[in-house]
Amino acid sequence: MKRVMLLWITLMVLASALLADEKPKEKFSGYMFGDFYWVAANHIKEIENQNGFWLRRIYFTYDRSIAEAFSVRLRLEMNSPGDFTTSSKLSPSVKDAYLKWKSGKTQVILGISPTPTWEVVEKVWGYRSVEKTPLDLQKMGGSRDFGVAVKGSLDSEGKVKYHLMLANGSGTKSETNKGKKALLSLGLYPSKNVIVEAYADWNDLPGDNDVFTFQGFLALKGEKGRIGVQFAQQTHKVEDGEDVDLRVGSVFAVVQASDKVALFGRVDRMFEPNPAGPKISYIPFDGSAKSTFLVGGLDFTPEKTVHLMPNVEVVLYDEVASGVKPDTDVIPRFTFYYIFK
Secondary structure: OHHHHHHHHHHHHHHHHHOOOOOOOEEEEEEEEEEEEEOOEOOOHHHOOOEEEEEEEEEEEEEEEOOOOEEEEEEEEEOOOOOOOOOOOOOOEEEEEEEEEEEOOEEEEEEEEEOOOOHHHHHHHOOOOOOOOHHHHOOOOOOEEEEEEEEEEOOOOOOEEEEEEEEOOOOOOOOOOOOOEEEEEEEEEEEOOEEEEEEEEEEOOOOOOOEEEEEEEEEEEEOOEEEEEEEEEEEEOOOOOOOEEEEEEEEEEEEEOOOOEEEEEEEEEEOOOOOOHHHOOOOOOOOOOOEEEEEEEEEEEEEOOEEEEEEEEEEEEOOOOOOOOOOOEEEEEEEEEEEEO
């Protein structure tokens, strides 16, 4: 893997040197974020009081314009293990690898590319460096998939936007079945301050085990901040059994207190226990109880590409069927985020 990485970087540097006298057609960029964390309280007693540093994401991106209408992107990602037990070095994996054709307001993308599931929600939330958006956090979808996507605007003013994708349904992993996943988002932008988006997907899985997701999102933006409201429902069909529904609601707010300081907060409510909860990286949830997730903090930006963000994450649980309530999770963190272009 190290030799492959070294060869790839060497080839890119040589290409940059050869094109140095031409109009720039390529770009290297990236960012990284991580935390110093302390598990102050947790329903898993074995990890209580654990603390340390980790990098939750490193991106290294190469973009190149092939022609006026065509461009390519290759993006690698690395991150520290988030299960509190694995000790390993950071290894790169492919995050994006696609060819894009653009004509006017229409784009056609072939390869591993961002899905429409939470692309808009994450952009408006603006703090992926602090925490994933609700569906991402609860493992109710994927940020990437391998397939073909078409996105653009249905009107000349860009007030009605769409993102349609047909993909394997396996994320960045290889396909293992004949079914495919269809994803579609429709966004309404009546003004620069308002966003309304509807989203749906269908993942065709073997047998009668398909998964359907529906989501609605509303955001209001202004010079001094933004707020967002989201609700989603996911239905897991179960062959020879009862369907399983997962519903999540979320509200967030960001206030720009000054040029260099912003305040942010978010509340997510899982209306059903999430069986995938224990597998959530960096903040495992109890999989047997309904939960309320809270995160809040301060964003200090000494430079445009540097963010220092003290914050705290809390998970509150309802009682389970036996009448027992899992202990509250409390994780204070100092999050750092820096960008290079």
